[in-house]
Amino acid sequence: AAQEAVKIGFVTELTGPWSFFGTACVAGLKFAEATLNPPGKRKIEFIQIDNQTQPTQAVAAARNLDIQSKVIALSGPTSSDTALAIYGYAEQNKVPFLVPVAAFPQLTKPGTRYSFRIEPNAAGWGYAIAEFVAQQKPGAKIALMHSDFALMRAISAGLKYQAAKKGLKIEPEIVFPQGSNDATVQAAQVLAANPDYVVVVGAGGFDNTITNQLLDVGIKPEKIIHPYGMATQVKGWGKRSVGSLYGTFFDANLDTVTAEGRKFIDDFKAQNKRLPSYVENYCYVTSQIIREVIDADPKAGDDREVFRNTLSALKSKEVTSGIPIEFDKNGARKEYIYFMQIQDVGEVEYKSKPVFTTTWDPEIIPVYDLVK
Amino acid sequence: MPTELVLISTLFTGLMLGVIFSLVAAGVTIIYGSIWMPNAANGQFFLLAALALWSAAVSWGLHPVVAALLVIGASVPASLLLEQVLIRRFYDVPNRNVSYFVLSLGITQILAGLFSVTYGVWSDQFQIPPLMAGITFLGPFPVSNSRLAALVTGVALLAALFALLRYHKYGRAIRAVFQNRDAASLRGVNVRAIYRLSFVLGNLVVAAGGVLYAFAYSFDLSVSWSMSITAFAIMIIGGPGSVVGAVAVGMVFGFTQAIVSAFASPTVATFSYLGAMLLILLMKPSGLFAR
Amino acid sequence: MTGRVPLFEAEDIVMRFGGVVALRKVSVTQFEGETLGMIGPNGSGKTTFVNVVTGHLAPQEGRVRVAGAEVTRFRPHRMAAAGITRTYQAVRVFRELTVADNIATATVDAPNRMDADEIAATLDWLQLGHRLNVAAGSLTLFEQRRLEILMRLVQRARLIMLDEPVGGLSATEVRAMLQVLGDLRRRTGLFVIEHAMKVIRELADSVVVMLAGEKLMQGTPAEILADKRVVDQYLGRAHA
Amino acid sequence: MLEISSLTIRYGAFLAVDGLDIVIGKGEIVGLIGPNGAGKTSTVKALGGLIRPAAGRIAFRGRDLAAVPAHERITLGLSIVPEGRGIFARMSVEENLLMGAYAFDGANKAARMRRVYDLFPILAERRWQAAGTMSGGQQQMLAVSMGLMAEPEMIVLDEPSLGLAPIVIEEIGKALIRLREAGVTVFLVEQNATLTADVSDRIYVMSNGTVLHHGTAEEITRNEDMLGALL
Amino acid sequence: MTDALRKHGRGLVVFAAAAYALPLLLAGNRYFAFIGGIALLHVVWTAGMSLLYGYAGLMPLMFAGIAGISAYAAVGLMAAGFSFWTALPIAALFAALVGVGLGLPALRLKGFYFTLCSLVIQTVITLAFVYFVNLTNGDTGISQIAPPAWFGGPLQGVGFDLVLATLAVGAMVALVLIVEAPFGRRLVAVREDDELAEMLGIDVVRQKLAAFFVGSLFAAVGGAFYAPYVGFVSPRSFDVLLSLNIWLMVAFGGRGTIWGAVVGTVLLAPLPFLLQDYYKVKDVIYGLLIIGVIVLLPGGILGGLGGRAAAGTKSPGLRRKEAA
């Protein structure tokens, strides 16, 4: 009998300040949808709603999908504030919620039951940066520049925590308010402090501004570390940033990409005239996970508790990279990051090589206390 | 050497931001001080210019200077069209400042919506290719020639604007129309022409601010609203309608942001000038340079 | 002259605007039952004086007393409560509100207001009864001037300071207004600023002459009209 | 010089001016007096092009003004000093005078200003003062001076005596007579019948939007009834 | 007092009937009921704005900020162990007082400068919400706000909607009573000509402050209920756009008319939700709607014709000379 399709609510940032993330995510999802519904399997259908990068709209959209469309699970947000807003709704109303791209630790704080996160948490990224720097140059001095966003605060908190343990010095630390437009003076301050590394934790266009101004005053690209890098960001930093470093969870230039991952990269590049990066990958992987949940237990398509339990017990691998997927009791994944060094930046593609990779347990550092 | 470095970079930043703030606030205050329109959409116009420049220079591959001139030039027919279709309808309305405010909110909403669905997906990529290559050292502090050029152009524009309003009879006519419209008309001032001219000139200056900003910094869509608020704050403190006030206070804002963010923190800087505004208003409610 | 009760006493008032000294040590006392006039060239400080007495301006020096109590820096609403009120050189009513609403507004914070019957009688006297539901802004100037007075009367003001009450009225209206004011001075204290000598002559018991911010002299209308300085500096040949 | 025929002005349904006819010859001082709300200011506004008449014709030096926008009328030689003075309060005296000659690009403004300062020396003394801070009388002189900066063929003054001290009114009267001697036509719109009678060659008496009486100043002042009503 | 109720009685009864019927009619669909509840909350806000803008002539654009302060305060108090019903009055009072404190410098400004200044204040408040992370949790906001307790259980669903209906009706009754009381008359006088009002014995500063306090109280009460109703607050929940929207709803419906604000609210508040599927054109539609109203009905929907007539009665011909 023709079963009804399984409906998944996908609330993401199609407009508003984070729409470059949301639309990238949707681009990744599109590729997965092409192979998502092979004949003979129960159909999975994504219902997309824009949240305008607005938490209130995100809650309303979640409510709309839950009640009007009767979705079995929610997914989609790529920004921590919208994700947290939906998180509250999902936990209160017992709707399974699979977060593709949002790194704020509290999304999987102890006691979380219905929310699951694919992306490693941001405090962990900071931890990883400290590990990386300590390995490159013990006792190094790090200049930290970050925007006053929750995500950026979380990264910085992790970095500071681990840096102290590893005997690294953080100086200066510069916080920019949201909507900043200038970093000239701060670049000069960084130059004056002469650090071994500069960690640039910016968002959107401001990331480019900081990077440009650091390069302008003569900071060497090899000293600059970005905690995360998407294809568009790398393009934004441009050719003169060759040599600088960025963290990622999936990259076209990784050694570990699987055959399916390679095909995804090539197809995506052909269609979008740029490489996919971890955002596209995670949204691609999200649909794969949902498929596996529905296949593992047919009842998961009709019962939210079953869906939740099946997802929680899932042991799988990212089809694109072969990296294991497994959730802990709070819905967090075993975490990992790659550090890449940029080799060349072109119009469509860029070249970079992995220089460091590390994995850790979600609670190796006290993330949930570090970041409220 | 390090203190000198920080000092010079602070001065440079103060100037750079000050010039851009001044341009936008001057544009806003010209329009307010002639047709009595508090244009909440000025930030969107500012952003529109920056985005148009990006499209022209990056997507169409025009030379940055050509693209800049094209964008600033295009603001004239665009303003004229808007004036024809909407602005002039309210010239004779009694409390038109409120009508204009509502109208400009509507325009803000429309432009914000359009930008968000068109340019939104590239909002981490807005950078303009440099105007010129190379770096100049101001003492120990290196500045890219491109930003230096933007600064010099901005200063020149402000000087030209100042001269126009100060020494050309058009400047006096704007003030006359604002103070006593019927009387100005009886003295031979074509009031509607002055209105139209002011609207075009004001927007042109705002667009120039947007273009220079785009050369000096990369930007994203959120810059529009913060620029609107900043321009309003500058206008109120400087005394609505006063271009001298807009430039003076614009510079103060630029330097405040630079100095406070260098010696305290960038976050405090944002608070500081808005707080300063409240303090100044407590002492002098009509603004510093009220005409 | 003992036994006379002062309505207000202004003593050595100095009022400066930046460099301009609008009032230089001006002292004026008005007694109950007396109508005071004030004349003087343009810019001699007449309106400023009223502004100070009614609390619109705080003088740099000097004191204002009402019923023996110091009220120098009182704001206008407290002066109104003390019974000291004024009209404006440019007529001023709530233009968008009806006449009835204007009157109601005048009574809303008046401690000593008239009751409904008295208001009705006053309305009749000022011939505004038929205009109650008209927006005040669409009254004629003369009607607006009468409404201004009415709004002070319903508060039972003890003193009304009138700043050029016949300014802009036509000759016939001036005559009618003079009658109104003539009756009015029997009901309440009046202080009248005017350039129209006729008004001063007919109403004032005593006239203060202002010149360049100073009180030049005070006297009966006949006395001041005969003064050479007043003729030379204010009235001109035609009135000599 | 000026010919107003069947001028009609409406505000919505309200008829403010109703078929007004006035003729003014070159070099005359003509007075227009009438009570409050007679429609005098409305007439002046129509002359200045600030409101559009419902019907009628205004011809200045033979030219129909209907098609001439407000701001061009001054270049034809018609200079209007509006009710409430029409000065620019927050500009200096000198800037106000320059505004008076705004429409005359090629003119020798310094020379014009000198002539005005000769007429009202107090203005020269106060040339840097903000107009709005001057006394009423000085403001009125400035307003007349602004009107003269256009070196007009004809000047129209709407209630120049309003709120002025008697001696200043007298001064203004003298100034008007000097103007006539210089060949300027004067149209004096007033409520102050004394001033008008003193300086005018002819007087129109207006009420309820139409001309009630018209005659030489002597004829009007000799008419006992009217004298009673006006003075 | 009874006069006021008699005068607006019909309107109030109709409004109350509609307000209570709405949650009941929409009870079958929690999503639509939620939108209805949000609209009722907005009625509380616009009632306060109506008082300030329509009657006192003040046009503050910091309502969202005040609502936000109240919401954060209520959530904070609840986290500290207070019940919602204890937290509500404390938070609302606190927010209204903070609003008055912040508004003090702005209240010295005349007319439109006050508005622009309040816009800047709103921006500062939003920045503060982001900046004081320890109090507000920064830009991530606070989620999972517990519903208020209500007769032993949590206040949820239709129950909460009916409470909001009561709140909205209460707000409108309060507005009617205030407007028709002497206080309302004083406010109108201050709006029309504050100097003259003062001359007539009205303490203008006090009236403005009182009006601002009362208006802010409306904003604050709405804000305190917003938090548990939506279950989530963040700086963006109370940003300048909300402030502008609250004011727009009043202007849109008709300034200075009791029911205009309600009409404006009912039409505009649900729009962003109902247009959620049309996100590409949503803002454009909203903008065009605003422009359309200001061009075609400058006085707002209810005030439309009245507004025009009022503008026409101005007769500058009667304006006499300005003070020298």
Ligand SMILES: Nc1ncnc2c1ncn2[C@@H]1O[C@H](COP(=O)(O)OP(=O)(O)OP(=O)(O)O)[C@@H](O)[C@H]1O
């Ligand atoms: N707010 C002010 N700022 C600056 N100067 C002022 C102010 N108010 C009044 N003045 C000045 O004070 C002086 C006195 O003005 P005031 O209005 O009292 O004159 P007046 O006697 O009422 O004149 P008039 O008969 O023309 O009404 C004038 O020189 C005037 O310019």
Ligand SMILES: Nc1ncnc2c1ncn2[C@@H]1O[C@H](COP(=O)(O)OP(=O)(O)OP(=O)(O)O)[C@@H](O)[C@H]1O
């Ligand atoms: N803009 C307007 N709208 C409606 N009515 C007006 C307008 N302007 C003037 N009026 C009316 O037209 C009539 C004539 O006004 P006008 O100002 O021309 O009279 P006036 O003779 O100049 O009177 P005054 O001596 O008071 O200056 C008056 O009744 C006035 O109320």
Ligand SMILES: [Mg+2]
């Ligand atoms: Mg005076």
Ligand SMILES: [Mg+2]
């Ligand atoms: Mg007149």
